[in-house]
């Protein structure tokens with residue numbers, strides 16, 4: 001593990017902006033996390049679960065028809081084939097095993113699309129820990145299927161009626177639970193957000209994506225790819241894909257944000273493209289807020305990208321130029337989802353569909369014939385109601 | 396006034412043989428114009444220090460009473476600019492009751508800490524408490540604020556380690572706010588965690604006056620805490636009264652009544 005962090009900072013971004021009551025818990029977590037570095041038993045346990053339970057390594061599939069259509073060699077890193085259907089489980093297993101080691105008795109988590117909630121409920125069942133998931137009331141409506149899955153797995157799902165009734169409000173409520181039950185509760189954050197060490201830790205648990213990709217592409221192509229593409233909500237699948245290639249300056253990183261109704265409307269979730277630096281949920285990073293510093297609501301057809309903040313390392317990568325951030329609106333994402341379905345027979349999540357829709361621009365920038373790896377962060381089953389209703393189809 | 400004179404105020408109150416009554420109100424609830432009247436009624440009913448909550452869209456350390464107050468305030472135009480105006484108006488009406496702005500970091504960060512510091516001094520703010528800036532990150536606020544004489548109020552929690560408490564002293568705090576429990580504002584009060592002994596330890600380690608808050612609602616709660624702490628903070632109970640009142644006049648009366656009742660109960 002090579003934390004790019006200095007005292008929990010990525011340049012000016014990151015830090016530990018949380019209530020004093022939580023600071024000792026955050027410090028306890030940081031110490032436990034740092035101790036994992038040389039802990040062979042932990043990594044043996046985690047790797048065994050990733051192998052036998054999640055089904056890793058995930059495959060790297062050449063997308064032949066898509067490659068032909070776009071004029072580049074496009075590979076798909078198949079996180080959609082993981083148990084529970086997205087990359088989120090990689091992080092959940094890592095953190096839940098750590099929580100057990102720390103002697104914590106109970107897991108809490110926030111969720112937007114419900115993918116992280118389902119993954120957390122899954123590992124909670126696997127490790128026999130009680131679990132409560134906070135979810136914005138609006139998302140509970142939008143993602144009824146995932147709510148049912150979480151409950152079936154034995155988790156309590158607590159709808160949050162506050163602010164915009166979405167992911168950021170669920171995160172506020174999870175923080176309130178944590179501050180109240182700090183002794184025995186572990187807060188399992190679902191993206192590379194939150195106070196240090198979360199952004200670094202979640203990135204490392206997701207880095208399995210990029211590490212496997214590296215080996216697989218070397219085996220298939222004998223060289224590293226020219227570009228990596230991933231959607232960016234909080235930024236965990238992107239960070240996990242990008243980080244193992246950070247030192248390879250010839251490998252370009254492209255993150256794709258959600259621009260909702262359109263980048264020039266005020267209904268979007270393009271934090272890095274349109275936001276400004278601020279402090280929310282434990283770290284300093286780009287976010288969407290007013291001149292008065294009030295957080296503004298994000299909007300996206302994809303609940304998992306519908307967040308007004310972004311992980312601090314992405315802010316750092318943006319400002320340093322290491323990564324380029326594009327944006328795709330709801331309509332483009334729907335087209336991306338259909339394009340992947342028709343060309344490759346894969347129905348991806350609406351989050352991922354933003355990255356798919358960004359591929360043409362990436363190829364434009366890096367040139368035809370390049371090798372591009374797309375992080376296929378999740379499968380689309382959960383989104384079928386949304387896609388149908390956007391297409392005017394009644395199910 | 397300033398951070399230093401706020402500290403002096405605690406000293407003077409201690410010489411009177413009592414604890415300071417510190418009241419919390421959310422600025423802009425129910426409306427920015429009402430806030431000045433509410434501050435006046437609190438000052439007149441015996442509040443020694445006023446914590447003016449700056450409404451924020453994402454109050455992750457607050458319970459439902461203050462969350463809803465902040466939402467009402469934001470809908471009515473409350474916020475940091477409006478809070479500075481409230482303080483200015485209060486001072487213009489001749490009141491010297493010390494004011495601590497109480498809130499979250501983002502509105503201040505986005506405004507620019509130095510610009511905020513200059514405007515806060517001009518408005519008549521004495522100190523700042525930001526719940527999401529622990530001592531580990533406090534330097535970026537402390538340095539620009541102390542240059543203009545505005546104090547910082549660090550929080551100490553039941554979970555704070557002795558090492559962390561010791562670090563508080565380096566910020567030369569106007570006073571230290573001891574969070575009585577692990578929880579959010581407005582939770583049920585079952586006596587401050589660690590009680591008198593914990594407060595004594597914090598006083599000794601920081602050399603600063605210690606006020607206790609979170610959950611304190613009644614005269615009985617206040618009088619118990621006042622028997623050992625330098626200050627008692629009451630917030631959600633007042634905010635709830637303001638929310639229940641019909642009209643600003645009744646809100647002022649009802650909040651003022653609770654203020655007077657608390658103050659009377661805290662007589663030693």
Ligand SMILES: Cc1ncc(COP(=O)(O)O)c(C=O)c1O
Nearest residue numbers: 115233234235236237304377378
């Ligand atoms: C399939 C999928 N991809 C991406 C995301 C966005 O999260 P992140 O940016 O942290 O990868 C989510 C979040 O729910 C998701 O479910």
